[in-house]
Amino acid sequence: MPSGADASGALPAARDARVRFEPLARFTLAWTHSIEKTRWEEDYRVQRDAAGQPRLRLTRARIQGTGAGMEPPPDAVRRGGWYEYVPANQPQGALRLTRSPYTADFELCPAGRPCRPMGTWLPSDGDITLLWACDRVGNP
Template sequence: MSLLGVCLSLAAAGVSAQPVFVPAQRFTLAWTHSIEKVRWEEDYAIKLSPDGTTPILQALKARVRGSAAGMEPPDDAVLRNGWYEYQPTTWSPKGLRLTRSIYTADYEWCQTGQCLPLGQWLPSDGDITLLEPCIDQP
């Protein structure tokens, strides 16, 4: 049986490590801005393409805890319980390029109400981590 999820890999040239598979159909990616100290959260789903062959990463909802210079929420955001909530305009990205640094807190992977640092699955090399929808076929 195939499982939907994400594959995490390091984008640095010369890195030959195998991608790490994290099973998930829904998850939240969260982080705190390094300068402004404002928390952001984005909800995603992993689905199959209409023909059932390709996994797709779908952005569902995003929220930011306040606003700050250069990080304003979009015009259509609604303030609800201290969070600006909005619908992302990119619906089916092929994947995300996450900049991770030893000088900032790591991204958090949240699922079923628990959040863990992304480094729980894949250590950072201080550069770009690729997060791509994928299928694990045992």
């Protein structure tokens, strides 16, 4: 799973120093809502589409509460303080993560390992970071 972006939003070339490859097949992306201070978590899996290309699949999501702009969908189930659901909408291409110096960074939680700030893998430039599935760097 590489991450990084250029000014046009295009996927960077493998030689770009901002690209970082992490061999992950499953991970959780977590963050705290900047206003409501409520934790969100989304579980992703890398799987191949009908054409055999690797894609990120959003398999499950959790929200620790409700608030402005963060209502769980009607089919969400409340379990242990979380609203859990299977998202209907799937990522189309790269995930665009807005990383601001004024809010806590995203956390990346590789399957079976502890969560760590996204900056552990790729420092933020205070703008957009892209995450996408690939076979190897330079082959999205």
